[in-house]
Amino acid sequence: MNYFVRKLGFYLVALWAALTLNFLIPRMLPGNPVDILLAKLQQRGGVVTSETRKAYELLLGGDSSEPLLSQYGNYLVNVFRGDLGLSVSYFPAPVSEVIATSLPWTIALVGIATIIAAVLGVALGAFVGWKPGTWVDSLVPSTTLLAAVPYFWLALILVYVFATTMKLFPSQGGYDVVLDPAFSPEFISSTIQYGFLPALTIVLASVGGWLLGMRNMMVSTLSEDYILTAQAKGLSNARILRAYAARNAVLPSVAGFAISLGFVVSGSIITEQVFSYPGIGSKMLTAVTNNDYALMQGLFLFITLAVLGANLIVDLLYGLIDPRTRARS
Template sequence: MRYFGRKIGFYLVALWGALTLNFIIPRLMPGNPVDILIAKLQEHGGTVGPHVRRSYALLLGTDTDEPIWNQYVAYLGHMAHGDLGVSVSAFPAKVSDVISQSLPWTLALVGLSTSISFVVGILIGTIVGWRRGTWLDSAVPATTVLAAVPYFWLALIFATVFASALHWFPLLGGYDVTLTPGWNAPFIQSAISHAALPALTIVVSSLGGWLLGMRNMMVATASEDYILTARAKGLRTSRIMLRYAARNAVLPSIAGFATSLGFVVSGSVVTEQVFSYPGIGSKLLQAVQNNDYALMQGIFLVITVAVLGANFVVDLLYGVIDPRTRSGT
């Protein structure tokens, strides 16, 4: 219990530190979201007085007349109550509404694609590492080369070939705009077809890394004494490979996979820009361009909680799967 107690305390402190940075960093950026919002209102012929300007500053949480410490305390209070504020770039929508509308698109695309590439890479890496020196092992560099290719370049090639030239997939967007979003067959089919090419790009670009990592761990694990002992006992090769070698070799990959899932939100920016895919990555870029403090802080909070939560789950799993980690910390 002391092990789990220390882990919980550590992640609570890490969450507080992340929230503090989340408060400070947007305020160090040049520009003022109130000026941007007022400029938008003036474009439509509106006039804004000093009292209205101060009201907007209070609404957006950027009141410079208040001491920074009071702003910080108010910010933590709003975070504790789940109040993420109002978005400038999507005014007057709440930040929580903007995130809730865009986050499912990112989770469905990047999360599912990352999971598929992890499972396929681990399975192939297990077989290749167990049968090192065969023709399968010699084919590994061909897959790892794709991991070194810049993602945006690979995405542009796929979009040019499979969407523009061959017309196998839709080029832009998340669904056919003529359809009504909802749980109906035409919309779901359209969303799947629009997500297929971005998902394929993510799987192809990340598959080689998982494969190579698992292959190297399998090679190292295969030379351990307990593997040699299992062979000497005459156990089936498939049982040795899966229950003894792969079970231990996959542990570092699980930690990497949890971190990758945590960074699914932040890693979707390039994907959504290349394919004009709706999601939280495009909202993050929009928030940066408009100095939308509240939306930036809300998205960063989602990223922070996702990364810390994924690592926390991995630490707990490590403590259950491998008791040595509990005694060694």
């Protein structure tokens, strides 16, 4: 029980630190976002007054004339209320609304693709590591080569082959625009068709890393004394592979899987841009391009919460899967 209490306490402190940094970093950057937006307004022929400046400050979530500590308190209150300010890029939409419309697309695409890549890579890695040195083992470099290929280059190749040449899948978008978003068979089928190439890009680029990591851990685990003991006891190879070797070798992959799931929220910016996919990645690029500080803060906050949440869940599961973790704590 002490192990789990300490973990929860650690992540609560980490959450407070993340919120504090998310508040301070935009205020520590050179320049003022209000000045940048007012300069753009003047370039377009707008008239800047003191009332205009005040309105822009409130739009970005605070009044710079307030003491920093007071701004910090208001920021924390607004965050826990779910008020992340208004987005300049999508004005007058609130940041929380902009994120809410994009988050399901990224979770569905990157989340499912990450799970498929992890499961496939770990399973193949366990199989390859069980019999190192075979012809199957010689195929590992070809999968890791895909991990070294830039996302955008791999995505463009898939678009050229499957969308432009073979015309099997659409090249851009998240669904057929003639359909209304709904939980209907037609819409779901359209999202699967449009999301296949982006998901395939992520799987091909990720599976090699999972495979190589699991393969190396399997080779290392097979030299342990408890594996030799299990073989001496006459246990079947299938049982040794499943209950002894793979179970212990997969633990580092579980930790890596937690980090990968956490970064699902950030999406794959380049992949989403190549396919014009309506996810978080495209919103983040828009926020950076338009100096939309409120949207950037909101996105970074969601990414931080996702990473912390995923790692907390895996840390707690780790304590259940591997009792040695609790004993060392």
